[in-house]
Amino acid sequence: MAGFLVLLNQLICKFGTSVRDILEDVYPVVAGRIFIVIPRDGLPSCPGAVTEEMRKLTELRRMLYTFLHVIATHDLSSVFLILKNIHIFTYEELKTITQGFSKHNYLGEGGFGEVYKGFVDDSLKPGLKAQPVAVKALKQEGGQGHREWLAEVIILGQLKHPHLVNLIGYCCENDHRLLVYEYMERGNLEDHLFQKYGGALPWLTRVKILLGAAKGLDFLHKEEKPVIYRDFKPSNILLSSDYSSKLSDFGLATDGSEADDLNFTKSVMGTEGYAAPEYISAGHLTTMSDVFSFGVVLLEMLTARKAVEKYRSQRGRKLVEWARPMLKDPNKLEQIIDPTLEGRYSFEGIRKAAELAYQCLSHNPKSRPTMTTVVKTLEPILDLKDIQNGPFVYIVQVSDSNEVRDIKCKDDVKVVKEEAKVCPKHQGGRKKRRKNKAMKSRTVYSDTTLYKSLGTSLYTQGGVE
């Protein structure tokens, strides 16, 4: 905290204003928008920084950089009081709620670190709602991870929306950096679309998921200082029990209002296959970059093919290049639709979704729709329910001992085996994979069956928020 005050004093001397003004001035910058002003490798290169204004701005950035370093490495509890309903946990508390980060609680691992399930209630913190949580622990190595952790705390600590994953709290103790989120029962979209249940998601469920994610992006873009999410992809879309979708992983999110201000030298970040062409070629980052990424995910949902499939021939490797020309031709469109849907969709709905994907994937960012338009286009597609009935798929977790649960299979029921997941850390001798997906067992139904079992709210606007 001492470092924090020294820095404030420096800022006051420099800009001759009161502590209060500085706080009000600094917080909005710190609070949402640090990632443009603070470049990865030290100070921004500002070739045009010749005017007095620009010099001052650069100086302010230098100070903010130090400021952030101080709050990142010192007492966060004092600094983050302004964050909404965020709990600060000790490492011991998080260890307890995850049963010592045990293999039974292991959910998976991403670039940031391992994720474990836990349970919290008000015996841990007064006022804390009893609920399951997901605890994400930053891998110890690297400053990049630390920056992403901070971005997540700062952005999700302030922005609350039904389609952004809720950050419940964090832990910042010695070298430990952890995040505590609401638990999302169905894990991430990538697992449903590709890895475990390829093609099993019914059409209207896909539309519902896309609509929720679109609302999340729309909310970010409509902020006073628009937030560019920058890493929109299926593994960052989490699903609740009724397939309501929420965006997670805000480590790369950045401030849209400043993205184009100055020609900072920034390294292009994000995931191959999802980043907009103008961002890759010229570092030009706007909210329209997110719209392009949304178009890629929409295309993945239509085709159940990944944005980049390295094993394919050159022609079919990049989904957008391969599929976009076919989106506007009704004859060709049917050829690229996910065959496992087996025709169980509204063709009108598919056609409208394909048209939307085509627009989102335009090379010219100005020709892309805003996320508000995307939401308005998807909403009526959810109402197109002229869909044939089909069989439903029941997915069964296969236990470690390869024992399959006793299931009564009717004629129209497919049983798909799912391998149980093992945390690499707890797995003697086996090579550690970068990602390991959740140990979960899920049931995936046809639209009709889901509609019956989860009620009419599943596919109504009310059910999608």
Ligand SMILES: Nc1ncnc2c1ncn2[C@@H]1O[C@H](COP(=O)(O)OP(=O)(O)OP(=O)(O)O)[C@@H](O)[C@H]1O
């Ligand atoms: N809030 C949550 N509720 C339930 N499961 C979660 C939650 N957050 C993450 N997971 C699961 O933990 C695993 C790792 O997720 P994480 O977000 O760290 O990485 P990722 O998005 O899969 O990969 P990458 O970091 O490369 O984008 C995934 O299986 C994900 O579904």
